[in-house]
Structure formats: structure tokens, C-alpha cells
Amino acid sequence: MVKKQLQKKKPAARPKPEPAAASAADLDLKKIMEVLGKTDVCEFEYSRGDMHIVLKKEPVSVILGETETAQTESGPAEKNLPVLDEKACAQTCVKTLKSPAVGIFHISDGNTLIASVGKKIKKGQRIGWVNSMGINQEIMAEKNSKITAILCKDREVVEWGQKLFEIEENNV
Amino acid sequence: MFKKVLVANRGEIALRVIRALREMSVKSVAVCSEADKNNFYCGLADDCICIGPAPAASSYLNISQIISAALVKKCDAVHPGYGFLAENPHFAEICSSYGLSFIGPSPETIALAGQKAEIIDLVKRKKIPVIPGSKGVVANAAEAKKIAAGIKYPVIIKATAGGGGKGMRIVRSEKDIEQAFELAGTEAKNAFSDSGLYVEKYIESPRHIEIQVAADKKGKVVFFPERDCSIQRNHQKVLEEGPSPQINSNLRKKLGETACRVAKLINYTSVGTVEFLVSKDDFYFMEMNARIQVEHPVTELVSDIDLVKMQIALAAGEELKLRQDDIKEICHSVECRINSEDENYTPSAGTLEKLILPGGPGVRVDTAMTSGAEISPFYDSMIAKIITYGRNRTEAIMRMQRALMEIKIEGVTTNIKLHQKILKNENFIKGCYTTDFIGDMK
Numbered sequence: 001m002v003k004k005q006l007q008k009k010k011p012a013a014r015p016k017p018e019p020a021a022a023s024a025a026d027l028d029l030k031k032i033m034e035v036l037g038k039t040d041v042c043e044f045e046y047s048r049g050d051m052h053i054v055l056k057k058e059p060v061s062v063i064l065g066e067t068e069t070a071q072t073e074s075g076p077a078e079k080n081l082p083v084l085d086e087k088a089c090a091q092t093c094v095k096t097l098k099s100p101a102v103g104i105f106h107i108s109d110g111n112t113l114i115a116s117v118g119k120k121i122k123k124g125q126r127i128g129w130v131n132s133m134g135i136n137q138e139i140m141a142e143k144n145s146k147i148t149a150i151l152c153k154d155r156e157v158v159e160w161g162q163k164l165f166e167i168e169e170n171n172v
Numbered sequence: 173m174f175k176k177v178l179v180a181n182r183g184e185i186a187l188r189v190i191r192a193l194r195e196m197s198v199k200s201v202a203v204c205s206e207a208d209k210n211n212f213y214c215g216l217a218d219d220c221i222c223i224g225p226a227p228a229a230s231s232y233l234n235i236s237q238i239i240s241a242a243l244v245k246k247c248d249a250v251h252p253g254y255g256f257l258a259e260n261p262h263f264a265e266i267c268s269s270y271g272l273s274f275i276g277p278s279p280e281t282i283a284l285a286g287q288k289a290e291i292i293d294l295v296k297r298k299k300i301p302v303i304p305g306s307k308g309v310v311a312n313a314a315e316a317k318k319i320a321a322g323i324k325y326p327v328i329i330k331a332t333a334g335g336g337g338k339g340m341r342i343v344r345s346e347k348d349i350e351q352a353f354e355l356a357g358t359e360a361k362n363a364f365s366d367s368g369l370y371v372e373k374y375i376e377s378p379r380h381i382e383i384q385v386a387a388d389k390k391g392k393v394v395f396f397p398e399r400d401c402s403i404q405r406n407h408q409k410v411l412e413e414g415p416s417p418q419i420n421s422n423l424r425k426k427l428g429e430t431a432c433r434v435a436k437l438i439n440y441t442s443v444g445t446v447e448f449l450v451s452k453d454d455f456y457f458m459e460m461n462a463r464i465q466v467e468h469p470v471t472e473l474v475s476d477i478d479l480v481k482m483q484i485a486l487a488a489g490e491e492l493k494l495r496q497d498d499i500k501e502i503c504h505s506v507e508c509r510i511n512s513e514d515e516n517y518t519p520s521a522g523t524l525e526k527l528i529l530p531g532g533p534g535v536r537v538d539t540a541m542t543s544g545a546e547i548s549p550f551y552d553s554m555i556a557k558i559i560t561y562g563r564n565r566t567e568a569i570m571r572m573q574r575a576l577m578e579i580k581i582e583g584v585t586t587n588i589k590l591h592q593k594i595l596k597n598e599n600f601i602k603g604c605y606t607t608d609f610i611g612d613m614k
Contacts, residue, residue: 102223102240132240133270157244159222160237161206 094148097139097165099158103132107154115165119147127165130158144170173488174198174249174273178242179217181253182232183540184557185464187213189251192480201245203238205231207548213540219245226550232256235263242272249273249487255552258463259286275487277442277462284438285462289332289370295434295457303449303456305372313353316371320349323373329353331360332368337407339363342374375456377606378449380404381416382461383431384471386482387440388492395428396471397501403594405517405610410587411594412467413506414474417565417603423453434460443468443483466509466557469538473505473561504568505561508576508591512553512584519553521546525583527555530575534561534568547584555586565603569595 099105107115107128115127121141128139149166152158176199179189186202190213193200202217207226214220221241224231231237233256242250250267252258258276261283267274276282284291289308296302304323309332310316320327320343329352331339339360341352353369361367384396400416401409415424431446434457445465447458468479477499486492513519527543539556547553558575562568573595576588590610597613599605 102221102237103244133236133243157221159241160224160231161222 092168092170095145095167095169096151096163097127097141097167099130099160099162099164100137100139101130101132102160103130103137103158105130105152105154105156105158105162105164106136107150113154115147115150117147117150121145121147121167130164139164141167141169146170173490174484176201176218176245176247177249177251177275177484178203178238178245178247178272179251179253180232180238180242181251181256181258182208182211182551183213184538184554185253185255185466187216187540188480188538189253190217192478192484193251195478196481196484198484201241201247203232203241205550207546207550211540211545212542221245226548228256228550235260235266238263239266239270239272242267243270247272249275249484251275251484252463254463254466259461261286273487275442275484277440277444281438281440282462285440285444285460287332288330288334288459289368291438291460292370292457294437298433298437300430300433300457301455303372303375303458306370308370309368310353310371313350316353316369317346317349319371320346323371326374326376327371328374329356329369329371331356331364331366332370333364333366334360339369340407375449375451377608378402378451379416379418379605380409380447380607381419381427381450381455382445382447382465383427384443384445384465384468384479385431385435385440386443386479386486386492386494387435388486389441389489390491391436392492393432393435393440394492394494394496394499395431396477396499397474398424398427399467399470401467402605402607403600403609404607405590409467409509410610411506411508411591412470413504413565413568414470415501415504418605419450423450423455427455430455430457442486443479466554467507469536469557469559470505470507473536473559474501474503475499476502503561503563504565505559506565506568506572507557507559508572509554509587510556510558510579510581510591511587512547512555513587514585515590517587519549520585521549521553522584523547524555524581526580527582528578528580529556530558530578532571532574532578534571535575536560555581555584569601 105128107113121127123143124140126138126140127147129136145167147165148168151163151165177193178201179186180203182204190200190202200217202214202220203223204211204214204220205224205226206222209222223237223241224234250272257263259282261279264274264276264282265279292302293307306319310319316329326342326344329341329343334340339356341356343349343352356369357367360369380401381398382401383398385393387393397415398419399412399414401412403411427448434446435444443464445461448455449458464480464483472479524541524543524545527541529537536559537556541555560568560571560575562571576592579588594600
């Protein structure tokens with residue numbers, strides 16, 4: 001599982017604060033928060049002089065049991081803004097699902113597409129499979145998740161370990 | 173002829189097969205483990221597919237992944253190389269059941285060749301000389317003791333499914349046989365999942381001589397000039413040459429004809445090797461290797477014949493065009509296996525920080541290694557095979573000495589010094605050596 005995080009900047013040896021940089025007001029906090037809000041970075045830590053800021057994103061709510069209509073995570077802009085809350089913990093992380101076998105990748109069962117970008121999926125729900133020598137090896141999420149990318153085409157030949165899906169797992 | 177062949181192996185032998193296929197205008201599909209994705213051979217195939225993680229059991233020995241790869245890539249044949257699945261009759265059978273031609277003999281022949289006790293029994297019935305010993309698998313240490321008393325010590329205990337010195341013990345007196353039998357059985361079980369053992373007379377200071385044969389599906393068999401593989405350490409070959417400096421033309425003919433008889437006896441249909449132990453002018457059949465061998469380039473150079481292309485053509489149903497009289501010794505050849513290992517022959521893994529390989533007249537190099545490549549702990553530690561040839565033995569040896577001086581390897585320890593020592597040894601230069609050579613040289 002890969003948890004995407006902005007590389008934390010560890011507090012280095014603290015130099016003497018420069019007068020112009022000592023005030024938090026001088027840092028355009030709102031701007032930083034807006035930028036972070038548009039990324040999937042979960043946590044941001046910054047130190048300079050006597051100042052130490054930790055920004056963590058609020059949990060993203062995942063709607064479960066929905067139909068195939070793609071649900072987007074981005075609600076009101078404010079919702080995705082990082083918040084200044086040290087206790088709040090990131091609740092989503094991006095994970096790549098890889099092929100367990102050499103075979104033919106499937107995301108459609110006949111004419112029905114079972115996976116699409118933006119689709120919310122439940123723990124254990126099948127979102128595709130790899131047919132290897134007539135045996136279907138199912139691809140499913142370990143947790144409630146959302147499909148953020150489908151990296152192979154339906155009926156494409158895939159090798160062992162090939163990236164098939166990118167999903168955003170809900171850790172709640 | 174085949175349209176597309178899956179090469180179910182790695183490293184230098186995969187590359188050797190890919191090269192043969194290209195020269196035959198047949199498409200190649202390489203397979204690789206996760207650890208081999210950047211290996212040189214992968215890029216030289218027409219296509220490449222990753223079949224599993226680094227451990228061989230999950231990749232190069234994973235039959236379902238290999239068959240699946242051949243099917244999804246629409247191959248019509250599979251070349252197993254040597255090692256891994258090359259002598260697995262079950263694999264050959266599965267290939268066939270999925271409509272894939274297995275480039276090698278039939279599953280039945282592979283199975284028979286692999287059961288050493290059975291094949292020895294079979295050739296013995298046809299009056300082919302074999303080393304005196306047990307009939308088939310020996311049930312226990314007590315039975316081994318009884319057989320040893322009959323054929324007299326020293327005796328050697330061997331694994332029926334064995335090779336490479338695994339599950340093998342030399343026993344010189346009755347007091348040691350029980351312990352040796354137990355140890356060999358455990359080793360065989362661990363190495364081959366088969367603890368079957370047989371016992372035979374141990375021939376002191378023999379020569380290991382092998383005959384390359386080729387057989388088509390119509391029953392025609394030809395043999396090639398012998399390879400002398402007596403230079404071994406831990407019962408594993410290090411340096412091979414052909415023809416043997418210790419075999420006269422009369423014995424050569426006898427060995428060749430016997431090898432053809434063995435091949436016919438087991439309905440062999442591919443290239444393969446019949447191994448003999450030779451003591452003075454006596455020879456004994458040891459086993460048949462139902463595959464292309466590591467040292468096949470020696471024969472290719474001596475005879476100027478591409479054995480891998482021949483193997484592919486035979487599997488595609490072509491008849492042998494060669495007549496026995498067409499096969500000549502046109503030169504002398506020596507092969508050195510350059511391994512990543514320490515002076516105790518323990519393999520060492522690591523990065524080849526620098527790799528400069530030899531060239532020039534009379535030098536062939538078979539390798540899939542390049543500077544920066546990894547010697548993986550998961551696989552064989554061979555870096556390269558250096559094969560030289562010359563108008564005579566002296567020229568081939570001089571070229572090998574020169575070639576070994578040109579090699580530059582940094583990052584891992586190699587056995588180049590061992591080869592240099594062998595090549596300068598007086599007995600080796602005279603051509604007088606046995607399988608005890610390396611032990612005696614120390």
C-alpha cells in the first residue's frame with residue numbers, strides 16, 4: 001500500500017529568524033492550503049525559524065453502495081482544504097492494484113462494464129479479473145475505495161505485476 | 173516452421189535461443205522474472221513478458237504462468253533452454269496439451285532419461301556397458317550394503333533424479349555406507365523432491381566424456397565429436413574441451429555409435445547428450461541428458477554446426493539433413509565457465525560494476541551480462557561462457573589464455589584465476605587429466 005504524502009520537511013537546525021520571515025502572516029497560508037487542497041497530499045509540515053506548521057487533510061467521505069454513476073470526491077472546495085488540526089489523521093490513500101498473473105485483463109462482463117473511473121467500490125467487490133489459462137483471478141479492493149484510474153484496456157494482455165487500477169482507499 | 177516461440181528460460185541460454193530464432197526468421201517471446209526485467213536478453217527478443225517475482229519457483233518454474241504467457245502471446249512452440257523446466261516431462265506434456273510444440277524430446281523420453289536407474293537397466297539389457305551396480309532404486313541402507321559387498325568398494329551412491337553432484341556420496345568402506353546413504357537420500361529429497369538412490373561401483377580417476385547426438389522423428393540419429401568434461405569441481409563442470417586429447421579415433425567411433433544406440437533405444441528426437449565414464453579404453457554409459465547443454469558451443473565450433481537451430485528445426489518436424497560422414501572435426505575448442513564465486517566455489521551475488529569481455533580471432537562469448545547487471549542470488553552465478561577455437565589444441569588454449577587476460581570484471585569475485593591455473597598446468601597442457609584433476613591440482 002502506497003500512502004502518498006508530501007515529503008515531510010523535518011525541522012532542520014534552526015537558523016536565526018529573518019525578520020521578514022518570522023511572522024506566519026507573512027506566509028500566505030491560505031494559498032498553501034488551497035494548493036494542498038487540490039492535491040492528494042495528506043500531510044504537510046513546515047519549519048522555519050521559530051515557526052512550525054503542520055497541515056493535515058480532513059477525512060474524505062466516501063459514499064458507498066452507489067450505482068455506476070461516477071461519484072467525484074471533490075465536494076465543496078472548503079471540504080478538501082487542509083485543516084490545521086494535528087489530531088486529524090489522513091483517512092485516504094492511493095493504492096495500485098497489480099495483475100496477479102499473466103493473462104487477459106477484463107473489466108466488462110459481456111456488455112456490462114463493472115469498473116469505471118470514479119466508481120465507489122466496497123471491500124471485496126470485484127472490479128475486474130485476469131483470465132489465466134481459463135481461470136479467472138479476481139481483482140478486488142481490500143477496503144472501501146474509489147477507482148481513480150484504470151491503467152489497462154478491457155481484454156488487454158497483461159503480464160504478472162502489471163498495474164491495473166489505481167484506487168483511493170478509505171481507511172475509516 | 174514455427175511462427176513464434178516462447179523462450180522459457182533466462183540469461184545466456186535465453187539469448188542463445190533468441191539469436192537462433194532470429195536467424196531462422198522466427199519471432200521470439202522472452203519471459204522474465206521481476207528481477208530480470210532489465211536483463212540484456214529481454215530487449216533482444218521480439219517481445220518480453222514478466223511471469224512472476226524473483227524466486228524461480230514463482231517464475232521460471234511456474235508452469236501455469238509460462239503456458240499462459242505462450243498462449244496470450246500466440247506462440248506455437250516453447251523452448252525450455254537448460255535447467256528449470258527443460259527436463260520436466262510434466263511440462264512437456266502440458267505444452268502439448270495446449271497445442272504448443274515442446275522443443276525437445278517427447279515427455280515419455282524425458283521421463284525415461286530422467287530415471288537414471290531405469291535407463292541404466294534398459295541399456296544394460298542391450299549389452300551396452302554400464303558401471304556395475306544396483307538394479308533400479310535401492311530401498312534402504314541394508315540393501316545398499318549388500319550390493320556394495322557384491323561389486324566391492326569403493327562405491328558411489330547417486331540420486332536417481334539427480335545431477336550436479338547433489339545426492340551423491342563416495343563410500344570407501346562398509347562402516348560408512350549407512351550414514352552416506354541417509355545423507356544422500358536427504359540431499360536428493362531436498363534438491364529433487366525425490367529421495368530415490370542407486371549404488372554403483374566407483375571408478376577411480378575416470379574421464380568424463382560426452383557425446384552430442386541429434387535425432388529426427390524418423391529415427392535417424394547422428395553423433396558429433398566428443399567433449400571432454402573431466403575438469404570438474406564439486407562434481408560440476410568448469411572447463412570443457414573438444415575433441416578430447418585422450419580419446420583415439422577407434423574409441424571415438426565406439427562411443428559415438430553407442431550413443432546413437434542409446435538414443436534410438438529411448439526413441440530420442442532432438443539434440444541431446446550421452447555421458448560416459450572412460451577408464452583407459454573401457455567406457456561405461458552414465459546417463460542421457462535430454463536437453464541442450466551449457467557446453468554445446470564447444471561442439472558447435474568443432475563441427476561448425478548450429479545445434480540450437482538444428483534442435484528447433486527437428487522439433488518443427490524437419491528431417492536430419494546431415495549424414496554421419498558430413499560431421500567433421502574442423503578445429504579444437506575450449507570453453508571456460510566464468511562464475512561469480514569465491515575460491516571455495518561458493519557463489520557470490522552482487523553488481524557487475526565493470527564488465528569488459530574478450531574478443532579477437534577465435535573467441536566466442538556467450539553471456540547476457542552487461543556492466544551494471546546484477547548477479548542475482550536467486551539464480552545460477554555464471555557470468556559468461558568464453559569459448560575459443562583454433563586449428564589445434566595448442567592454439568585454442570593459447571587463445572583462451574589471451575582471452576582470460578582481456579576480461580575485466582569488477583564488483584564480484586570470479587573463478588578466472590582458477591581457469592588460468594588450469595590452463596597453465598603441465599598435465600592439462602599435456603592432455604593428461606581425469607575427474608580428479610582439480611582436487612589433485614590443489
